[in-house]
Amino acid sequence: MNDFIWLVRREFWENKAIWVLPACIGALMVVASLFGKVEIAMLHASDQQSEVAGVLFFAAIGGVFWAAASIYSVWYLLDCLYADRKDRSVLFFKSMPLTDSATVLSKLCVGVIAIPLVYFCAADIAALLVAFVISVRARLAFGNVLWRPELWLQVQALWLYVIATGVLWYAPVVGWLMLVSAWAKRAVILHALLPPLAVMLAELLFLGTRVSCVVLRDRILGGTYAAFHHPIRWSLATGEMTPGVWQLPAAVGFLSSPDVWIGVVIGAAFIAGAVQLRKRRTDT
Amino acid sequence: MNSSPPLIEARGLSKKYGSFLALDRADFVVQPGRIVGLIGPNGAGKTTALRAVLGLTTYDGELRVLGREPFAERALLMQETSFIADVAVLPSWLRVQQAIDFVAGVHPRFRRERAAALLAKTDIGTRRRIGELSKGMKTMVHLALTMAIDARLLVLDEPTLGLDILARRGFYDALVNDYMDESRTIVITTHQVEEVENLLTDVLFIDKGHIVLDCSVEDIGARYAAVEVADDRLAAAREERPFHERRALGKTVLYFEGADREKLEALGEVGAPSVSDLFVAKLSAERAS
Numbered sequence: 206m207n208d209f210i211w212l213v214r215r216e217f218w219e220n221k222a223i224w225v226l227p228a229c230i231g232a233l234m235v236v237a238s239l240f241g242k243v244e245i246a247m248l249h250a251s252d253q254q255s256e257v258a259g260v261l262f263f264a265a266i267g268g269v270f271w272a273a274a275s276i277y278s279v280w281y282l283l284d285c286l287y288a289d290r291k292d293r294s295v296l297f298f299k300s301m302p303l304t305d306s307a308t309v310l311s312k313l314c315v316g317v318i319a320i321p322l323v324y325f326c327a328a329d330i331a332a333l334l335v336a337f338v339i340s341v342r343a344r345l346a347f348g349n350v351l352w353r354p355e356l357w358l359q360v361q362a363l364w365l366y367v368i369a370t371g372v373l374w375y376a377p378v379v380g381w382l383m384l385v386s387a388w389a390k391r392a393v394i395l396h397a398l399l400p401p402l403a404v405m406l407a408e409l410l411f412l413g414t415r416v417s418c419v420v421l422r423d424r425i426l427g428g429t430y431a432a433f434h435h436p437i438r439w440s441l442a443t444g445e446m447t448p449g450v451w452q453l454p455a456a457v458g459f460l461s462s463p464d465v466w467i468g469v470v471i472g473a474a475f476i477a478g479a480v481q482l483r484k485r486r487t488d489t
Numbered sequence: 490m491n492s493s494p495p496l497i498e499a500r501g502l503s504k505k506y507g508s509f510l511a512l513d514r515a516d517f518v519v520q521p522g523r524i525v526g527l528i529g530p531n532g533a534g535k536t537t538a539l540r541a542v543l544g545l546t547t548y549d550g551e552l553r554v555l556g557r558e559p560f561a562e563r564a565l566l567m568q569e570t571s572f573i574a575d576v577a578v579l580p581s582w583l584r585v586q587q588a589i590d591f592v593a594g595v596h597p598r599f600r601r602e603r604a605a606a607l608l609a610k611t612d613i614g615t616r617r618r619i620g621e622l623s624k625g626m627k628t629m630v631h632l633a634l635t636m637a638i639d640a641r642l643l644v645l646d647e648p649t650l651g652l653d654i655l656a657r658r659g660f661y662d663a664l665v666n667d668y669m670d671e672s673r674t675i676v677i678t679t680h681q682v683e684e685v686e687n688l689l690t691d692v693l694f695i696d697k698g699h700i701v702l703d704c705s706v707e708d709i710g711a712r713y714a715a716v717e718v719a720d721d722r723l724a725a726a727r728e729e730r731p732f733h734e735r736r737a738l739g740k741t742v743l744y745f746e747g748a749d750r751e752k753l754e755a756l757g758e759v760g761a762p763s764v765s766d767l768f769v770a771k772l773s774a775e776r777a778s
Contacts, residue, residue, distance in 0.1 A: 207594065207595075208594075208595050210594075211591055211594035211595050212595075214591075214594075215591060218582065218583065218584075218587055219580065219582050219583075289580065292580060292581065293574075293575065293578045294578050294579060294580035294581075294583075295578075296545075296572075296574035296575065296578045297574075297578045297579050297580065297631070299543075299545060299563070299567075300543075300567060300571055300572050300573075300574070300635075301567060301591075301592065301595050301596060302564050302565065302566075302567040302568040302595065302596060302597070303564055303567075303595055304563075304564040305563075305564075307564075484560070484563075485546065485547060487540070487545050487546070
């Protein structure tokens, strides 16, 4: 366990972007809220409308961070087992009494847990600061829509649910990225993209079908759909949001979906493969 | 000779890369307390042999290091084995202090005070990033980290590659004076045989994946002789079946293995070949045959 903490710490030393990037995004948002034009009409609207506005406010800020976290995680996972082979520092880390599985797992945890959580915290801090700036600039009492604890908590729960379901749903993608990272001798991005493209093309040319294409599309785009099931309907005019925030997560449906667990098994197999490659490869 | 079990024992050690045999049924044994030079030309299989010993690669044949199977038990092996694979393998983003903290955190046999004391002898600040340091400084940092680990086996693969003469000398001086004692064993590979021949106790010559010679330095004088022979005695000297000859400055140096001392002395001036001369002689003979 102690080793694991050091391995994770090591990742934070190496990849400063884990916290520098969200800090910059947050700072930009605060600056924008300080000097941007604030549209405050929504904040004075009726209760129901303002609830939607509040959720939208937090969702928009969270969404920016979520998109950044996703892109950064992909980049991190592709790089994490490749960078130290490229600069040969893998030979230093392999001279330590650390197993390759611990190393790979530490990088996995950073990629799918630590990075999303850091961005999540950054999104929270940014949202609070921006809400504060907007409130002051709009001279609103602190009791306005941006400062409602139950709304705040709902959005927090929602994001944590998105992160948790994302970890499971994207397990095969994560596993694949790590496998490529452990395997590629150069050009990791090409190595990550070409095999799936080749499979799709081969299927189309020789079988005339698009099964792999559909499977991949559903996996990459279907994360939120699988996690929520219900399509969300916003109505800004009436302030209706159906279903309500608390009804959105469909955890039971998600966890009982075979798609999720097939993906987890494939992801685990890829990661086991990454460990085996990690044991054998010390150079690029 | 030595009653304790060997530290490294390889039997029929082989490694194939595609169709290329990097190691071809190599046998060798390394006893504790020795400084062994693994010496061979480029592509001879030195690095492959060390990679196998360190558990960094799969292999065929039998290999035991500190009683363990290196590839399957690398993490455990690394508690008692250290290695410096090459210069500049410390990651450039790491700070010196972080390097110390990390090794102290994960290595049960690391002594932080010792690393700090060794680094204090240099003028390398602990706040500095590895990437900012010169090659010589990086090597000294790595050496300080490695020497602070209480390991039974230290493996060095071309540790001074690309360093200037001062840094190379400093490296080996530190190793011999501050690190080596009876409880430790060092295996070292290098091209620059001259540089290490004074500190070696044993040599392993390797060529094309085979071990060509496995001998202690003390035994070289007893087993091998280099005889300077004048031209008029050359024919007589060749009767004694030298395994290699080399012409230098109007004389011919003939190399003999296990030959009768008295007979050789009648032919010319007899001396023990240096490790580097013996290496050249042995390899040339091996390749000619």
